[in-house]
Amino acid sequence: MTVRHVLFDADGVLQDLPGGWYAAMEPYLGDRAREFLHETWRDELPMLAGQGDYMPVLEATLRRYGVDVPVAEVYAAVWQNIVVIEESLAIVRALKQNGYGVHLGTNQESYRGDHMRTTLGYDDLFDVSCYSYELGVAKPDPAFFTRAARQIGASPESILFIDDNAANVEGARTAGLPAEHWDFTQGHDVLLDLFAKHAVSVTGASPPRSLRRVVPTVGLGHRGVDR
Structure with missing residues (x-):
């Protein structure tokens, strides 16, 4: 056809995403950026299929890793850093x-x-x-x-x-x-x-x-x- x-x-x-995801997260988590991203990507899987709200899940994971920057700021700097x-x-x-x-x-x-x-x-x-x-x-x-x-x-x-x-x-x-x-x-x-x-x-x-x-x-x- x-x-x-x-x-x-x-x-x-x-x-x-210029430089890649790991580099984008390093200002917040340093050498734990890779570990953090792989964890939050696993958490995100149901949301990719429309099940649940990702932002509070991401916020909770950031806090557990000791990041006190507002979740919206991190999300804008990393997830929305699209060219x-x-x-x-x-x-x-x-x-x-x-x-x-x-x-x-x-x-x-x-x-x-x-x-x-x-x-x-x-x-x-x-x-x-x-x-x-x-x-x-x-x-x-x-x-x-x-x-x-x-x-x-x-x-x-x-x-x-x-x-x-x-x-x-x-x-x-x-x-x-x-x-x-x-x-x-x-x-x-x-x-x-x-x-x-x-x-x-x-x-x-x-x-x-x-x-x-x-x-x-x-x-x-x-x-x-x-x-």
Whole structure:
């Protein structure tokens, strides 16, 4: 079946946390940053599926680690320290201009999801946004992709999924979506080649020349639970 929609992951594909999560937490916890983050990521798992409120859980863990900085300040400095990858967003706009449906498929709890929706403007950019906390299931569970396809209103075979996590790609394929493994450090020329493999036209919309350059490798901001 012809691909008519593209479903994009967020972290590592559309956006980055400069320097990575560990470095972002070090001002608050020093060499315990890694230990803390892995613990709070485990705590966060139910919230990614829309079960519970993450902020009081995060606050309690910070206090247990002896951090007396307000939780909202830490959350803003770390979880909301997002830089969008402009070359990726240019491709999204080019696809949209060429008549494809462009959609977001990401694992997020509600606070970070709301920040992406409003502050980053993703609700205005994407036709349909599929956040795990709203779908009630997180990637790589194939049910995430089945529900995303239903929300998009298209057959899974017509939706190409792009993600930087191999397990998520396999989950999408299990649900019947064509899917490709890619992150922005590979360069956007590689992404364009993947689109060509699926006969998805991007170049007709004249994406900027910068899309042909390899993006410098920086901290992807990967975490215990991939977004």
